[in-house]
Amino acid sequence: MSTIFIPKHIHPTYSNTVFNDCLLFHDMTPHELDRLENYAEQSKCEEGEYLFRQDTPADFVYNVISGSVAIERIFTNGRRQIIGFLFPGDFIGLTHSPNYDCAVRCLTKVEFYKFSRKRLNTLSEEVGHLKQNMEQIKSAIFSRVMEQLYVLGQKKALERLCFLFMQLLERLPGARADRVELYMSRQDMADYLGLTIETVSRCLAKLKSDGLVAFPKLNHLQILNLPAVSELAEC
Amino acid sequence: MSTIFIPKHIHPTYSNTVFNDCLLFHDMTPHELDRLENYAEQSKCEEGEYLFRQDTPADFVYNVISGSVAIERIFTNGRRQIIGFLFPGDFIGLTHSPNYDCAVRCLTKVEFYKFSRKRLNTLSEEVGHLKQNMEQIKSAIFSRVMEQLYVLGQKKALERLCFLFMQLLERLPGARADRVELYMSRQDMADYLGLTIETVSRCLAKLKSDGLVAFPKLNHLQILNLPAVSELAEC
DNA sequence: CGTTACGTTGATGATATTCAAGGACTGTGG
DNA sequence: CCACAGTCCTTGAATATCATCAACGTAACG
Incomplete structure (x- = not known):
């Protein structure tokens, strides 16, 4: 079969x-x-x-x-x-x-x-x-x-994170803007994006306080303002 | 033939x-x-x-x-x-x-x-x-x-430049530590290493003043302290 | 000799790292 | 169920690093 x-x-x-x-x-x-x-x-x-x-x-x-x-x-x-x-x-x-x-x-x-x-x-x-x-x-x-x-090579910390989010949204089967599961740890994100874990944490806080994203749970991402996140992620 | x-x-x-x-x-x-x-x-x-x-x-x-x-x-x-x-x-x-x-x-x-x-x-x-x-x-x-x-992702400006130097030394046919021709402009180096042209220029000056390299001509690199440069370039 | 493109240097500010401390969550054993 | 330890995450303060803006050199070329 x-x-x-x-x-x-x-x-x-x-x-x-x-x-x-x-x-x-x-x-x-x-x-x-x-x-x-x-x-x-x-x-x-x-x-x-x-x-x-x-x-x-x-x-x-x-x-x-x-x-x-x-x-x-x-x-x-x-x-x-x-x-x-x-x-x-x-x-x-x-x-x-x-x-x-x-x-x-x-x-x-x-x-x-x-x-x-x-x-x-x-x-x-x-x-x-x-x-x-x-x-x-x-x-x-x-x-x-x-x-x-x-x-x-070219992007700032905030933009790198948005890039990761957009990539997850596009590539994770079943992901939707209001529900993206982050399976990796903060350290993993840092090692992927060439940042430190503290910078990752701070940028997440910033994106959250700016209302672009939310975290109902620690590893459950909601993209609230998709155009803005996408704009920051842009290549 | x-x-x-x-x-x-x-x-x-x-x-x-x-x-x-x-x-x-x-x-x-x-x-x-x-x-x-x-x-x-x-x-x-x-x-x-x-x-x-x-x-x-x-x-x-x-x-x-x-x-x-x-x-x-x-x-x-x-x-x-x-x-x-x-x-x-x-x-x-x-x-x-x-x-x-x-x-x-x-x-x-x-x-x-x-x-x-x-x-x-x-x-x-x-x-x-x-x-x-x-x-x-x-x-x-x-x-x-x-x-x-x-x-x-991980290296500082100085180290990135040393990385480039070592790469050129290894890959340029005929290059030797005391004679590496830099065919690219400072801007090209910057765009390769994810830096600005000013940072490249400053780092070159620093490497020179520290006695690690010399530039008999603008685009003619001499690696004076190969172990040190190699150490900085290390992956 | 002036123009132009490219490179350097300085002053300043933005950005990210480091070091340190404090929270939050998880699982374990009492 | 709670106390505790351990791990992961967050936050703050100080510092290092790099980018930006602007001015100045320098080498090449007509």
């Missing part, structure tokens, strides 16, 4: 081919999906655990079914840079190098499909659609990283 | 497979190189000209023979982020998207090979080595961008 391979999280309501990576399955015939299915193994991981660590063999490719993860890089001096957050539908580990160059930490309990990278590559040689789609996903990832480069 | 395809700039003295992208030609047989040769066209471009602009059709892949270029992205607000600098041996335009997502400006007069991307892709389907090499180059590029992310 190839339908197993169109998981709920890529249902049209969620499917945003620009921001989520579900398009691995795009345009594939039922037969092709069947073959892909044989390569997958479903599994899960608890909050705080690592799917994999930096510099370990890059043997698998993951597709998030539910939950959120952070992609992080640790440097020799011990400082950490978070490269991005991934959500249901996103792919992880589509690297070409023999080892992962990032670690992947679960922000929540995470369910995922796990593919042998070797076999996926073999299959992609035979199934044109798959290959195309993998390339496009890599393209999208690269494009996101370049956007982040700009944000870190 | 396939030897045309082992241009001078990838002669062993220069060839650094980690930092330069010459490895497109790695492990290829003379016959394969012959075929590649048929796909190439040699050309040049003057200082200040653009090889191509952002959002134009990505029809070609370029390989720099001599000179330096800057990869830049312009955003809606008019601000510019330089993604990187490329030098002899480096490849440009290895994107998968239909349009270039960056512009490429020549910092000097630039000689290059120009390949039809379509034909290069076709060839890479048949020539395993070529395909492998292209993937590895993309990997290296991605890895550089992630390093830059870290620099912009």
Whole structure:
């Protein structure tokens, strides 16, 4: 049954081919999906655990079914840079190098499909659609990283936070302006945006006091003034 | 004659497979190189000209023979982020998207090979080595961008400049600690490192007064205290 | 010799970091 | 149910860092 391979999280309501990576399955015939299915193994991981660590063999490719993860890089001096957050539908580990160059930490309990990278590559040689789609996903990832480069290089703390909010709103399946779940800690936001945790906290307070956002709960964001937040986030 | 395809700039003295992208030609047989040769066209471009602009059709892949270029992205607000600098041996335009997502400006007069991307892709389907090499180059590029992310996110102005210096020293063919040619303007450095031109200028003055570097000419850098500069640049 | 583009330097203010203290939430054991 | 510890978050004050605005040098070129 190839339908197993169109998981709920890529249902049209969620499917945003620009921001989520579900398009691995795009345009594939039922037969092709069947073959892909044989390569997958479903599994899960608890909050705080690592799917994999930096510099370990890059043997698998993951597709998030539910939950959120952070992609992080640790440097020799011990400082950490978070490269991005991934959500249901996103792919992880589509690297070409023999080892992962990032670690992947679960922000929540995470369910995922796990593919042998070797076999996926073999299959992609035979199934044109798959290959195309993998390339496009890599393209999208690269494009996101370049956007982040700009944000870190040019934007102020308040704007960076708004950028994160807009990104979450666009990429989190089921997120709406009045309900965006922040699965990451303040420290995670700081490490993603190149700020300190105190600056993040202060900026959240400022955005709140200016009436742009609200926090009914600590990690439950409401965007009250979407045009303003979007304006600040603008690239 | 396939030897045309082992241009001078990838002669062993220069060839650094980690930092330069010459490895497109790695492990290829003379016959394969012959075929590649048929796909190439040699050309040049003057200082200040653009090889191509952002959002134009990505029809070609370029390989720099001599000179330096800057990869830049312009955003809606008019601000510019330089993604990187490329030098002899480096490849440009290895994107998968239909349009270039960056512009490429020549910092000097630039000689290059120009390949039809379509034909290069076709060839890479048949020539395993070529395909492998292209993937590895993309990997290296991605890895550089992630390093830059870290620099912009976590490092101070002085450290960013040292990072640039070390990068130039490693990637510029023929560069030595006592002779690194800075082909870019102060503004280019600023846009690369996420700083203003004034901050760049002040930091250069500080590094100079601290005896870490010298500038016999405005764009001719000497690294006097390599361990110290390297230490500051450290990731 | 003047113009122009690019680079430097100074004074000032904005922005973010650091260090330190105090709250808020969670889970555990009494 | 409460007390307690531990973790995460917030807030304040002092400081460091960088950006901005403005003036001044300098090198290249007609």
